[in-house]
Amino acid sequence: MENPQNRTLRIALDAMGGDFAPNNEIQGAVKVFDDPQFPENVEIVLIGKENEIKSALAHVDHKKVRYSIVHADEVITMDDEPTAAIKKKRNSSLYKGFDLLSKNEVDAFVSAGNTGAMLSTATVLLGRIKGVSRPTIGSFFPSQVDSPTIVLDVGANVDVKARYLYEFAVMGNIYMNQMRAIENPRIGLLNVGEEPSKGTELLQQTYQMLAESKMNFIGNVEGKDILNGACDVVVCDGYTGNAILKFAESVFTLIKFKLKEYMNSGLLPKIFLMISKPVLNTLFKGFDYQKYGGVPILGVNGVAIVGHGKSSPLAIQYMIMKAVEQVQKEVNKKIEAELSSNDN
Amino acid sequence: MENPQNRTLRIALDAMGGDFAPNNEIQGAVKVFDDPQFPENVEIVLIGKENEIKSALAHVDHKKVRYSIVHADEVITMDDEPTAAIKKKRNSSLYKGFDLLSKNEVDAFVSAGNTGAMLSTATVLLGRIKGVSRPTIGSFFPSQVDSPTIVLDVGANVDVKARYLYEFAVMGNIYMNQMRAIENPRIGLLNVGEEPSKGTELLQQTYQMLAESKMNFIGNVEGKDILNGACDVVVCDGYTGNAILKFAESVFTLIKFKLKEYMNSGLLPKIFLMISKPVLNTLFKGFDYQKYGGVPILGVNGVAIVGHGKSSPLAIQYMIMKAVEQVQKEVNKKIEAELSSNDN
Numbered sequence: 001m002e003n004p005q006n007r008t009l010r011i012a013l014d015a016m017g018g019d020f021a022p023n024n025e026i027q028g029a030v031k032v033f034d035d036p037q038f039p040e041n042v043e044i045v046l047i048g049k050e051n052e053i054k055s056a057l058a059h060v061d062h063k064k065v066r067y068s069i070v071h072a073d074e075v076i077t078m079d080d081e082p083t084a085a086i087k088k089k090r091n092s093s094l095y096k097g098f099d100l101l102s103k104n105e106v107d108a109f110v111s112a113g114n115t116g117a118m119l120s121t122a123t124v125l126l127g128r129i130k131g132v133s134r135p136t137i138g139s140f141f142p143s144q145v146d147s148p149t150i151v152l153d154v155g156a157n158v159d160v161k162a163r164y165l166y167e168f169a170v171m172g173n174i175y176m177n178q179m180r181a182i183e184n185p186r187i188g189l190l191n192v193g194e195e196p197s198k199g200t201e202l203l204q205q206t207y208q209m210l211a212e213s214k215m216n217f218i219g220n221v222e223g224k225d226i227l228n229g230a231c232d233v234v235v236c237d238g239y240t241g242n243a244i245l246k247f248a249e250s251v252f253t254l255i256k257f258k259l260k261e262y263m264n265s266g267l268l269p270k271i272f273l274m275i276s277k278p279v280l281n282t283l284f285k286g287f288d289y290q291k292y293g294g295v296p297i298l299g300v301n302g303v304a305i306v307g308h309g310k311s312s313p314l315a316i317q318y319m320i321m322k323a324v325e326q327v328q329k330e331v332n333k334k335i336e337a338e339l340s341s342n343d344n
Numbered sequence: 345m346e347n348p349q350n351r352t353l354r355i356a357l358d359a360m361g362g363d364f365a366p367n368n369e370i371q372g373a374v375k376v377f378d379d380p381q382f383p384e385n386v387e388i389v390l391i392g393k394e395n396e397i398k399s400a401l402a403h404v405d406h407k408k409v410r411y412s413i414v415h416a417d418e419v420i421t422m423d424d425e426p427t428a429a430i431k432k433k434r435n436s437s438l439y440k441g442f443d444l445l446s447k448n449e450v451d452a453f454v455s456a457g458n459t460g461a462m463l464s465t466a467t468v469l470l471g472r473i474k475g476v477s478r479p480t481i482g483s484f485f486p487s488q489v490d491s492p493t494i495v496l497d498v499g500a501n502v503d504v505k506a507r508y509l510y511e512f513a514v515m516g517n518i519y520m521n522q523m524r525a526i527e528n529p530r531i532g533l534l535n536v537g538e539e540p541s542k543g544t545e546l547l548q549q550t551y552q553m554l555a556e557s558k559m560n561f562i563g564n565v566e567g568k569d570i571l572n573g574a575c576d577v578v579v580c581d582g583y584t585g586n587a588i589l590k591f592a593e594s595v596f597t598l599i600k601f602k603l604k605e606y607m608n609s610g611l612l613p614k615i616f617l618m619i620s621k622p623v624l625n626t627l628f629k630g631f632d633y634q635k636y637g638g639v640p641i642l643g644v645n646g647v648a649i650v651g652h653g654k655s656s657p658l659a660i661q662y663m664i665m666k667a668v669e670q671v672q673k674e675v676n677k678k679i680e681a682e683l684s685s686n687d688n
Contacts, residue, residue, distance in 0.1 A: 142598070143598070144598060144601050155536050158536055158543050158544050158547075159544050190587055191583075192499050192502055192582065192583060192586045192587075199502050199583060200502050200503050200583065203502075203583075222586070222587070222590045223586065223587035223588060223589065223590030223591035223592075223593075223594065224590040224591065224593060224594035224597070225594075226591055226594070227591070227594045227595065227597070227598045228594055228597065228598070236587070238536065239535075239536060239543060239544065239547075239584060240583060240584040240587050242536045242566070242567065243534055243536075243566070243567035243580070243584055243587075243588055244567060244587055244588060244591050245567065246566045246567030246568040247567035247568065247570055247571070247588050247591065247592070248567075248591070248595075249567075249568060250567065250568035250569075250570070250571045250572055251571065251592075251595050253568070253571070253572065254486070254487070254488060254571045254572070255627060257488050258626070258627055259623070259627065262623065262626050262627070269622075269623075269626075272619075272620075272622045272623050273623055275616075275619050275620070276616075276619070276620035276623040276624070278613075278616045279603070279606065279613075279616050279617055279620040279623075279624070280620070280623070282602075282606050282613075283599065283602055283603065283606070
């Protein structure tokens with residue numbers, strides 16, 4: 001295809017994806033076009049139930065939004081199996097998004113829908129980038145420095161080989177370099193200690209592969225190094241990454257629970273809590289996932305961005321913006337150049 | 345040995361173990377004997393550099409403490425290799441503690457020292473309980489309910505088999521039943537989703553073994569279920585458990601960092617933070633590891649309790665109390681009865 005800077009870019013948005021669809025999706029799209037910096041050559045393709053999309057549009061001022069609607073009868077829910085879109089719901093917005101992407105009718109697909117279904121459908125319809133053994137999904141974690149840390153894999157691959165982990169590192173490296181403007185992303189291998197001899201044989205093998213690569217491999221890192229800003233990319237198997245991600249999400253659930261318990265313990269605590277609001281809000285803001293703009297499915301032939309089911313309009317806005325950026329930066333081309341030239 | 349309720353119990357305390365040794369250790373021992381409920385048949389054996397122990401004792405009112413001192417010239421530091429006590433430092437307090445325990449000269453050994461060295465030395469000097477393939481170390485996590493969740497393994501075993509995970513469940517089950525008075529501890533297998541078919545072949549095998557056991561196996565659980573009170577025992581490999589534990593510890597480091605950053609951003613934030621102290625303290629108290637009383641090394645022939653390097657006197661106090669309780673409840677006998685009668 002032509003240089004993405006010069007032609008019209010079409011970003012498909014799953015209007016039925018998130019828990020608050022289609023309203024949050026439509027409001028997110030409106031926010032995108034409210035931004036005067038947003039490139040003029042970009043259009044949004046809203047995929048979903050046409051009447052619901054139109055009704056959501058009617059509630060907002062959308063005259064700046066450059067959009068078209070692609071009707072899709074069905075919806076993939078959070079309870080659907082990962083293979084549901086391929087096996088049963090080919091009229092779903094999720095399937096249609098990847099179908100359009102695979103036919104180059106759109107340049108990217110963004111959804112706050114079912115992550116497992118996104119991954120399966122992306123892998124089947126888009127196929128893998130040459131040189132990639134397994135597509136992966138990472139997740140961003142806040143850190144003590146401004147830039148977040150990406151951990152991958154967080155659930156796409158529970159069974160891994162050293163080669164897969166190496167590829168996750170390569171993809172994370174290119175992604176953080178291109179999309180977060182980090183010159184030499186620091187790559188860490190999640191392990192139980194620093195020494196190269198730590199961990200399973202698989203981890204030791206991966207350590208060697210990473211140490212021999214051109215990447216800025218800083219060695220083995222531990223669970224604490226995800227949040228402390230020690231590295232930009234943390235590589236691990238999807239079982240462990242998923243456990244950490246789900247654990248991390250639950251930390252705030254527990255904190256909120258404890259605060260509620262405290263609040264209900266009396267009038268004085270209620271007052272204390274009220275006057276503590278600014279501090280607590282600042283604290284929580286530091287862990288706000290919205291600004292990360294979703295997570296990319298890396299390793300498939302196409303730009304696919306997955307968002308949290310609870311994505312707010314702001315989160316949707318950032319997801320669309322990140323999708324545009326990922327197309328413009330030609331991240332997938334760079335992944336292919338790196339991995340397809342590799343010996344194995 | 346005789347019934348532990350009737351004879352004198354000797355709890356060995358590594359006076360040189362933690363980062364603030366021997367002061368916190370000695371102060372912890374004093375606190376134990378300040379408690380009028382503490383059983384009269386218990387004595388403390390303080391192991392370490394005699395002059396340092398005596399000097400620490402001189403600074404506190406220790407007239408209620410029933411103690412003896414066993415001199416040990418060397419100290420295992422946090423930087424020492426796990427095998428250091430066995431290979432090089434046989435005059436260390438850590439080695440001497442396990443040596444006394446293996447000879448039944450003491451009933452339990454408590455240390456806030458090097459966890460890896462504790463585990464290796466315990467395994468070599470005490471040996472495994474009959475029927476146990478691999479000793480394990482778990483860790484307690486706070487939860488929405490009063491009782492904490494134990495996750496095991498958290499680093500002792502990075503390479504596991506289904507049988508090991510099954511045994512971790514059995515040991516966690518007995519421990520939580522005896523030591524936390526939970527009638528039918530809910531056992532969860534950490535996985536990437538609920539269905540029995542989720543995860544690696546190893547996890548699927550483990551699922552089957554647990555499902556066929558007499559335990560209260562609630563099925564696969566996810567990372568979020570550690571904190572939300574969904575289960576009492578979470579079983580996983582030591583690589584994943586270690587990553588979650590280290591990650592969890594770092595959450596509060598990050599929160600403290602963000603609060604400091606906020607405080608330094610101006611006078612108003614400083615004031616806000618000051619008036620928020622009661623709320624923040626209540627919040628942090630909910631995650632206080634001190635009251636858990638350390639973590640047991642499970643599966644070895646002897647009661648061995650490991651504490652955090654930063655253990656406060658209060659944490660040491662609880663560790664000693666938990667050691668006494670674990671001896672009295674004869675937890676190891678129950679583990680042996682359960683696992684040695686098993687078919688394989």
